[in-house]
Amino acid sequence: MSETRQFKAEVQKLLDLVINSLYSNKEIFLRELLSNASDAIDRARFESVKDSSLLEGVGDWKIKLTVDEDARTLTISDNGIGMSAEEVESNIGTIASSGTKAFLEHLSENKESLPPELIGQFGVGFYSSFMVADEVTVLTRRIGTKSGGVKWQSRGDGYYTLVPFDKPGTGTDVILHLKEDAEQYLEEWQLRKLVKKYSDFVEHPICMDIRREEYERYEEGKRIEGKEPKVTITEETLNSQKAIWQRKKDEVKEEEYAEFYRHVSHDFQEPFETIHWSVEGQVEFKALLYIPKKPLYDMFMPEQRDKGVQLYVHRVFITDKCEELVPPYLHFLRGVVDSSDLPLNVSREMLQEAKALRIIQKNLVKKVLDILSDMQEKAPERYQEFWTNFGATLKTGIHLDPTNSERIQKLMLFESTMTEEGKRTTLEDYVKRMPESQKEIYFITAENRAAAANAPQLEAFKSKGYEVLYMTDPVDEWIVQDIGKFEDKPLQSIIKGDIDLDTEEEKAEKGEKWKALEADNKDLLEKVREVLGDKVKEVRLSKRLTESACCLVNDEFGMTANMEKLMKAMNQDLPAAKRIFELNGEHPLIVSMRGMVGDKSKADTLADYIELLYGQACLTAQIPLDDPLSFSKKLSALMVDRKD
Numbered sequence: 001m002s003e004t005r006q007f008k009a010e011v012q013k014l015l016d017l018v019i020n021s022l023y024s025n026k027e028i029f030l031r032e033l034l035s036n037a038s039d040a041i042d043r044a045r046f047e048s049v050k051d052s053s054l055l056e057g058v059g060d061w062k063i064k065l066t067v068d069e070d071a072r073t074l075t076i077s078d079n080g081i082g083m084s085a086e087e088v089e090s091n092i093g094t095i096a097s098s099g100t101k102a103f104l105e106h107l108s109e110n111k112e113s114l115p116p117e118l119i120g121q122f123g124v125g126f127y128s129s130f131m132v133a134d135e136v137t138v139l140t141r142r143i144g145t146k147s148g149g150v151k152w153q154s155r156g157d158g159y160y161t162l163v164p165f166d167k168p169g170t171g172t173d174v175i176l177h178l179k180e181d182a183e184q185y186l187e188e189w190q191l192r193k194l195v196k197k198y199s200d201f202v203e204h205p206i207c208m209d210i211r212r213e214e215y216e217r218y219e220e221g222k223r224i225e226g227k228e229p230k231v232t233i234t235e236e237t238l239n240s241q242k243a244i245w246q247r248k249k250d251e252v253k254e255e256e257y258a259e260f261y262r263h264v265s266h267d268f269q270e271p272f273e274t275i276h277w278s279v280e281g282q283v284e285f286k287a288l289l290y291i292p293k294k295p296l297y298d299m300f301m302p303e304q305r306d307k308g309v310q311l312y313v314h315r316v317f318i319t320d321k322c323e324e325l326v327p328p329y330l331h332f333l334r335g336v337v338d339s340s341d342l343p344l345n346v347s348r349e350m351l352q353e354a355k356a357l358r359i360i361q362k363n364l365v366k367k368v369l370d371i372l373s374d375m376q377e378k379a380p381e382r383y384q385e386f387w388t389n390f391g392a393t394l395k396t397g398i399h400l401d402p403t404n405s406e407r408i409q410k411l412m413l414f415e416s417t418m419t420e421e422g423k424r425t426t427l428e429d430y431v432k433r434m435p436e437s438q439k440e441i442y443f444i445t446a447e448n449r450a451a452a453a454n455a456p457q458l459e460a461f462k463s464k465g466y467e468v469l470y471m472t473d474p475v476d477e478w479i480v481q482d483i484g485k486f487e488d489k490p491l492q493s494i495i496k497g498d499i500d501l502d503t504e505e506e507k508a509e510k511g512e513k514w515k516a517l518e519a520d521n522k523d524l525l526e527k528v529r530e531v532l533g534d535k536v537k538e539v540r541l542s543k544r545l546t547e548s549a550c551c552l553v554n555d556e557f558g559m560t561a562n563m564e565k566l567m568k569a570m571n572q573d574l575p576a577a578k579r580i581f582e583l584n585g586e587h588p589l590i591v592s593m594r595g596m597v598g599d600k601s602k603a604d605t606l607a608d609y610i611e612l613l614y615g616q617a618c619l620t621a622q623i624p625l626d627d628p629l630s631f632s633k634k635l636s637a638l639m640v641d642r643k644d
């Protein structure tokens with residue numbers, strides 16, 4: 001057996017990349033090594049099923065962490081399968097899979113663009129030890145051998161040595177000689193933290209000798225100086241080993257689900273809904289997801305904010321920020337997905353990984369939407385509660401995920417002119433209630449229910465008995481555009497375009513009257529145009545008002561006032577939108593103003609009235625006034641002039 005050997009070129013390349021570009025997340029080395037140790041035990045257990053003589057002298061399956069502060073080493077030992085010299089050579093000296101090569105090329109070409117989480121997500125295997133160690137020693141002896149073993153050693157500089165070594169037991173010790181800046185991995189609390197974070201649910205115990213020093217300072221009430229501390233060393237298991245998602249549903253108690261929920265969500269409440277299922281076939285995975293009772297704000301733990309469902313591979317934590325797993329519109333979910341189809345390590349096909357994740361996501365989305373539809377149907381009150389908390393997030397899926405858009409549309413709830421405050425309707429029920437003469441689904445976008453419910457534009461719809469949906473979530477402005485039609489009925493904003501609710505017969509009937517009204521108001525409309533100038537796009541008589549004197553509306557493609565506000569809130573620079581000013585030709589105020597047109601002595605008063613009328617329309621549409629000072633002056637003057 002020759003002593004010093006050279007790594008295959010691509011291994012050295014991988015090493016360089018691991019050492020240099022993964023710096024930001026180097027703590028994952030422990031996860032990788034613990035996972036290898038756990039795999040080694042699984043394989044030993046598997047082989048010993050066929051040949052129980054292999055178990056002689058092995059004892060209970062165990063992984064052990066040992067710290068030597070003086071030598072500055074951290075050792076990860078397992079009593080698993082171990083490796084022969086040939087296996088060490090082929091497993092650790094080369095990279096077998098072509099996927100790794102492709103990954104390497106991608107890495108070296110896109111070093112800047114590759115986020116560390118991505119690399120972290122797929123792991124870097126054994127080589128990640130060189131992120132924290134300047135020398136790595138592997139002592140290993142295959143299970144079933146009576147003596148012997150090998151010692152592999154490398155400084156990660158292109159060379160390694162491989163020599164025979166008498167290892168007392170079977171299994172593998174990976175000894176990391178820690179770099180100066182990685183000394184923290186000698187500390188008990190650090191190791192505890194990392195085991196909890198990444199490897200808590202590993203099936204085999206991860207143990208460590210914990211040293212406690214107890215000073216006996218008092219004896220019979222008197223203080224004693226200079227006495228040696230009492231040292232006790234106890235072996236503790238650092239991981240809980242309890243992966244409840246791996247268990248059968250009927251074997252898990254409600255309290256256990258709740259306790260695990262609190263663990264993954266940092267929420268102090270019970271979960272709103274627990275979804276536990278497993279999938280076999282094209283991909284295999286187990287999932288335990290939760291819908292929280294309320295959105296989680298994590299005021300005291302801002303770092304929790306963008307954490308979501310945790311991805312595990314073989315019980316080993318990989319990441320909790322994975323958009324390929326849970327799409328953004330289901331970000332309120334918490335829990336775990338554990339797959340045996342995903343590689344922990346880069347040494348397997350990268351492309352396949354992505355594909356498996358896509359299949360998992362598809363399955364997960366379907367499951368959650370199924371649960372929600374079922375709840376909506378069978379427990380509508382409970383569903384309303386869900387919607388109040390997470391509806392605004394869920395409905396962004398209509399925009400983000402066209403394949404599930406229709407399903408999500410059915411899950412949407414809205415308040416409307418026909419619902420009590422706080423109660424909501426689905427689009428399906430809305431359509432069921434539509435009178436035959438109604439051809440479109442009407443809605444109004446506004447900041448809140450009160451603003452929507454008081455909009456003058458609603459008047460004609462109310463008197464016709466047509467229901468109008470209140471869309472009060474900021475995202476609604478975008479989403480209605482994505483929906484377009486529901487059950488073949490177009491969605492129509494009541495504050496946009498030229499609305500005429502009359503049927504053909506009604507139009508014919510009212511035709512003459514309308515013509516007369518237009519003729520009567522022609523001069524007034526002209527005057528209003530003259531006074532308001534380019535503040536408005538158009539001035540016309542309204543068919544949507546029955547009680548109010550006036551309102552502002554958008555043309556079919558114009559931006560609503562609500563949308564404008566949202567865009568401004570996002571710091572978008574916008575030219576002021578011009579709206580259409582509609583007047584109710586039958587309103588007493590308009591009738592009286594009509595009488596003032598042409599009377600020279602009242603010209604100034606009429607101009608003030610027009611300004612005031614316009615200001616009023618702005619206020620009801622929640623559009624800020626251009627000149628609030630002049631508006632209030634005119635209003636005060638009017639009040640002073642009041643003759644009663």
Ligand code: ADP
Pocket residue numbers: 032036037040078080081082083091092124125126127172344345346347348
């Ligand atoms: P991966 O685990 O993805 O295969 P690694 O680089 O982590 O990649 O390890 C390479 C190989 O080395 C493993 O597949 C395994 O055969 C072997 N190996 C690593 N650690 C151990 C161990 N503790 N015991 C036995 N074999 C091991």
